[in-house]
Amino acid sequence: MARSLAKSTLKKFQNQLEEEKVRLVALIEEREREMEEAKATETASERNPDPDSADAASMKFEYMKEMSLERNSLDLLSKVDHALERVSEGTYGTCESCGDAIPVARLEVLPYATTCVNCARKA
Numbered sequence: 001m002a003r004s005l006a007k008s009t010l011k012k013f014q015n016q017l018e019e020e021k022v023r024l025v026a027l028i029e030e031r032e033r034e035m036e037e038a039k040a041t042e043t044a045s046e047r048n049p050d051p052d053s054a055d056a057a058s059m060k061f062e063y064m065k066e067m068s069l070e071r072n073s074l075d076l077l078s079k080v081d082h083a084l085e086r087v088s089e090g091t092y093g094t095c096e097s098c099g100d101a102i103p104v105a106r107l108e109v110l111p112y113a114t115t116c117v118n119c120a121r122k123a
Contacts, residue, residue, distance in 0.1 A: 003101050005093045014087045016111050017080050024077040031070050076112075083112040095119050 005013070086092040093102050097119035106113050115123065 005104070009104065010087065010092065013092065013107055013111050014084070017084050017087070020111070021077065021080045021084070024073055024080065028070065028073050028077065031066065031073070035066060079112040079114075082114065086114070097122075 083092060086094075093104075093107060094100070095102055095116040096114045098116065100116050102113055102116050106117060113120070
């Protein structure tokens with residue numbers, strides 16, 4: 001059976017996760033606001049440039065980049081939420097695959113980690 005994290009260590013990680021959640025939510029909201037503002041300020045011709053033009057390719061690239069960043073932020077937020085659920089359930093710091101303790105050093109790097117290094121390598 002895995003050892004439990006000290007209460008002070010668990011509280012430290014919980015605080016980090018909560019701060020990261022606030023940061024991610026703000027980042028996602030800001031990105032969504034910026035995308036809405038960009039859509040509202042573009043003229044019809046800017047939104048529908050000649051598909052063969054460099055401007056169209058550039059706009060498509062920027063849009064795809066923004067969408068990718070938003071997806072990554074949402075994915076990370078989901079992992080942070082899951083880690084906070086594990087804190088509430090009392091399972092934080094325990095590998096979801098093998099049940100061993102996740103080393104504190106790993107949690108310091110990835111506070112939302114749900115598996116130990118060995119199980120992460122296998123996945």
